[in-house]
Amino acid sequence: MNLFSSKCIYKYISFCISDKSVNVSTHSSLNTFSDLHHIYLALIMLKSFCPKPRHNMATWNLFLVIMLMDIMVSGWRFGFGADGLSMQYYSFSCPPAEGIVRDTVNKALRSDPTLAAALIRMHFHDCFIQGCDASILIDSTKDNVAEKDSPANLSLRGYEVIDDAKEQLEQLCPGVVSCADIVAMASTAAVFFAGGPYYDIPKGRKDGRISKIMDTINLPAPSLNSSELIKMFGQHGFTAQEMVALSGAHTLGVARCSSFKQRLSNFDSTHDVDPTIDAQFLKTLSKTCSGGDNAEQNFDSTRNTFDNDYFNQLQLKSGVLFSDQTLFMSPKTKPIVNGYALNQAMFFMDFQQAMLKMSLLDVKEGSKGEVRANCRKIN
Numbered sequence: 001m002n003l004f005s006s007k008c009i010y011k012y013i014s015f016c017i018s019d020k021s022v023n024v025s026t027h028s029s030l031n032t033f034s035d036l037h038h039i040y041l042a043l044i045m046l047k048s049f050c051p052k053p054r055h056n057m058a059t060w061n062l063f064l065v066i067m068l069m070d071i072m073v074s075g076w077r078f079g080f081g082a083d084g085l086s087m088q089y090y091s092f093s094c095p096p097a098e099g100i101v102r103d104t105v106n107k108a109l110r111s112d113p114t115l116a117a118a119l120i121r122m123h124f125h126d127c128f129i130q131g132c133d134a135s136i137l138i139d140s141t142k143d144n145v146a147e148k149d150s151p152a153n154l155s156l157r158g159y160e161v162i163d164d165a166k167e168q169l170e171q172l173c174p175g176v177v178s179c180a181d182i183v184a185m186a187s188t189a190a191v192f193f194a195g196g197p198y199y200d201i202p203k204g205r206k207d208g209r210i211s212k213i214m215d216t217i218n219l220p221a222p223s224l225n226s227s228e229l230i231k232m233f234g235q236h237g238f239t240a241q242e243m244v245a246l247s248g249a250h251t252l253g254v255a256r257c258s259s260f261k262q263r264l265s266n267f268d269s270t271h272d273v274d275p276t277i278d279a280q281f282l283k284t285l286s287k288t289c290s291g292g293d294n295a296e297q298n299f300d301s302t303r304n305t306f307d308n309d310y311f312n313q314l315q316l317k318s319g320v321l322f323s324d325q326t327l328f329m330s331p332k333t334k335p336i337v338n339g340y341a342l343n344q345a346m347f348f349m350d351f352q353q354a355m356l357k358m359s360l361l362d363v364k365e366g367s368k369g370e371v372r373a374n375c376r377k378i379n
């Protein structure tokens with residue numbers, strides 16, 4: 001075998017192994033970059049190390065077969081031609097998609113850090129109703145009252161951030177990037193911006209065509225207790241541990257007085273005030289509510305920082321919502337709260353896994369949905 005060509009094959013194979021192992025072993029933030037660039041780098045390698053030999057065509061052909069197989073494997077990883085979700089879904093159809101969403105979110109959060117909470121909550125409320133299909137973004141029409149006009153969603157914010165990303169993407173790659181994927185990507189970007197874990201999610205969700213106010217009855221109410229929450233999240237395939245980890249999203253943001261005032265008076269037949277509230281914190285909540293139904297109370301001491309302080313507050317009986325405090329009061333979920341309060345890394349790990357799982361809830365693929373041109377209305 002021609003020495004030069006065998007060296008070329010050897011170099012190419014070592015390149016493939018090292019490049020792919022970087023991909024697997026490093027942080028997933030590198031996935032899109034390294035997968036896409038694997039092929040580019042392979043082509044550069046081909047040009048620099050492997051000029052077409054004058055004599056040994058058999059070796060040259062073998063080299064081409066190896067490279068073709070490599071590209072096919074990469075293609076499978078990219079999800080070429082498939083309707084299914086994949087990490088690199090937009091690598092060829094709209095390579096800047098993730099970057100544009102991330103930059104748009106970062107820009108918005110730099111001027112208003114409170115939007116991180118809003119974007120994460122938006123993703124949750126989207127996925128729990130009709131699956132992660134951007135049904136939350138659809139505007140009501142004269143014939144239909146949409147999800148976003150339900151009382152449970154009236155305090156959702158951040159729609160303009162999604163619109164901004166969508167407008168840029170429609171300019172660049174019209175009809176390619178779904179609103180459902182934008183909401184999901186915006187949520188991961190928001191978690192990271194606020195100091196939470198980085199995690200990558202598969203893309204390829206299609207947008208739904210239905211958004212009905214009635215469906216929002218399936219969003220969890222702040223009056224639910226631990227068993228009811230376990231049951232409700234269980235219906236979506238989550239374990240109690242995943243439910244508690246997801247509730248940790250309340251490390252960001254605020255609740256309005258209307259969401260917790262029932263804890264402060266006429267609580268139940270035997271108690272005027274919810275007995276699970278710490279006496280000092282009761283004063284704080286009452287003071288907030290003196291500002292009216294829309295007065296805001298931070299969930300924890302760091303409303304724009306993603307950390308495990310929320311769980312510390314639950315241990316101090318200073319959870320804002322009844323549904324928060326119940327996680328510490330119930331023996332079923334108390335050990336999980338204690339674990340996350342003690343170990344932030346464990347909370348981050350479980351949170352990112354549970355968010356990834358949530359981002360895949362009842363996803364519409366292929367012809368089961370569409371890519372809306374405008375996130376606020378069906379095509």
Ligand code: HEM
Nearest residue numbers: 117118121124155220221222246249253254255256259323
């Ligand atoms: C466990 C059941 C849950 C209940 C009962 C619940 C309920 C609520 C309520 C009542 C509010 C305050 C709304 C207001 O007063 O305007 C709120 C805010 C929030 N929720 Fe949840 N939630 C739950 C789970 C989740 C999950 C799973 C996530 C995300 C993964 C999430 C993310 C948020 C965020 C970030 C905020 C703050 C929003 C802001 O400041 O704009 N929640 N939630």
